[in-house]
Amino acid sequence: MNESGKYTIANIPGDGIGNEVIPQGQRVLEYLAELSEGKFEFEFTSFPWGSDYYAEHGLMMAEDGLEQLKAFDAIYFGAVGWENVPDHVSLWGLRLAITQNFDQWANIRPVHFYSGVKSALNYHDLESLDWVLIRENSEGEYSGFGGRNFTGRGPGKEIAVQSSVFTEEGCERIIRHAFEVARTRTRKKVTSATKSNAQQYGMVLWDEVFDRVSKEYPDVETERWLVDALAARFVQRPDTLEVVVGSNLIIDILSDLGSALAGSLGIAASANLNPEGRFPSMFEPVHGSAPDIAGKGVSNPIGAISSAVLMLEHFGLTEEAALAHRAIEQAVSDGNVTADLGGTLDTTQVTDAILANIAALQPALAKA
């Protein structure tokens, strides 16, 4: 916790259902602050950036947007992507503009298997599964180097080059982070997701760094898997996974697979961390803007609320984070969920149930 107990949060709901779920996470944070009786408080500032902003201003965020964001303790982000802006323009103009420029190099994506949620996995002990996927978030396939040329040669003759960049420092810091996370867990195991048989430069460097760093963590079990075989293992041997670390694109894909296997993309949380604290970190649900359900009030707020829980942990408010997490678990096991999880509640009603659970669990916590 910081000394003043006051945390400034920049809300960027962005596009589509980002505008529905971020206010729900804010409700939970505000309620916890109210219960703390002055121990801590949050001050929210909302930024209207996203695809609508682009339609008006030709930019996804204000020109001095990064300068404005620097002053905050954290960023709470919804989703980006809408039909009026090409996806690569909206992603690079907002989410990636923030993660790359603020060097939020560690993207933590827990995959939690909630009791009471129907999983696509045919596994006898789903509740024992609890993975953390760790995504390198600053380079790799998302380095943004490349170009297109030769359109002048006529139809069918254009070329495009997209280069991946793997730096030894970039690989080392995220791999080391994964080992540190593994050390906090009961089963200490890190799986490295790689594709070094085909990507013989960048991913061979990745593998070499993984092997070198792993020697410093003899207490942590390690393994390296080619991502194609690893994707199959997510389905066939889910019990063998614990902490999985990989490049930007690989973990982006595996984390969608993981949360779909855990029941829904709507429950997946993430933290984009700048662990050195030079810049604010950013917390966001893994899901996107979901145009198919946007505006209907039925989006699942759990991914966004769980991302707010990760923010609480980042602030050192660990008891409050645990309380909110238990309140979410309770709502899910009571069936107080949206349609993606087989329920009938709308977005606001799910949050109402979570707030009621916090109220009910809070006295027990105070006595503990």
Ligand code: GGG
């Ligand atoms: N809240 C996450 C979000 O909006 N994601 C949009 C997206 O397309 N992300 C791609 C990526 O993170 O690689």
